[in-house]
Amino acid sequence: MTVKAPPVTVDFLSRFTASEQFQKVFQEGMGxxxxxxxYLDGPGRQEARLLDRHGAVAYATESMRLTTRLMQLASWLLLQKAIGAGEVSSDEARKERHxxxxxxxxxxxxxxxxxxxxxxxxxxxxxxxSLHQRVQKLDAMINMQAKSSATAAESPVSSQIDRIAAVFNAARP
Incomplete structure (x- = not known):
């Protein structure tokens, strides 16, 4: 009788952070x-001086939204890179994700x-x-993979299958 080994979950995050696709997203984000x-320190500052009061407020508001968005994206990208490189433990990563x-x-x-x-x-x-939307999709994929891995690991059926497999492996000469 042949016992099937439990399915192996592919670690999407490790593969993704090592991929050319991630490198492109990372470079695009950091760039x-x-x-x-x-832009904001050079041409943008000069262009903002030409705006009336309402335009200046709109410029300041939009540039603040922009910089906030980019700092969050850069933080996410750097965290993913550190996780993929093994520089951050899973506990540290969970804390940083929050x-x-x-x-x-x-x-x-x-x-x-x-x-x-x-x-x-x-x-x-x-x-x-555009970058923000792509990163949100990637983050959702990573979170979905992490949740499914955790669910599979916590499953009582999975633990029973592991125990049965261990018995059969131990019984082999």
């Missing part, structure tokens, strides 16, 4: 953080003066929103 900082919020930090309501926002800022905002 966008750097590009945003350069500090990172990938909740929607969208455009929010249109503000008076938002029609004056410079195209450079709007372009960066659009790209950050």
């Amino acid at each position: 966008l953080v750097e590009e945003t900082a350069n 500090r990172i919020s990938l909740a929607e930090i969208g455009r929010g309501n249109a503000l008076m003066g938002s029609d004056q926002l410079p195209q450079g800022l709007l372009d960066i905002v659009d790209r950050s929103l």
Whole structure:
């Protein structure tokens, strides 16, 4: 009689963080953080000076939303990279995940003066929103895999199968 070994769960996170796809997302995210900082400190600052009071408030609000979104994305990307490299234990990762919020930090309501926002800022905002959506999907996939792995590990049926397999493996010469 042949006993099937329990199915092995593929560790999506380890494979993903080692993949070319993750490297591209990581580089895009970090590049966008750097590009945003350069824009806000350079051309964006000059463009903001040309705005009236309402435009300046809209610019400040949108740039604050943008930087908040990018800092959360960068934190998530760096955490995933550290987990994949084995630099962070699963307990540490769980604690850090609670500090990172990938909740929607969208455009929010249109503000008076938002029609004056410079195209450079709007372009960066659009790209950050696109990246944010992709990272949310990746995070959901990672969380789903982690929950299914935990459920499989805690399953009473799974533990019984493991015990039966151990008996049969011990009985082999």
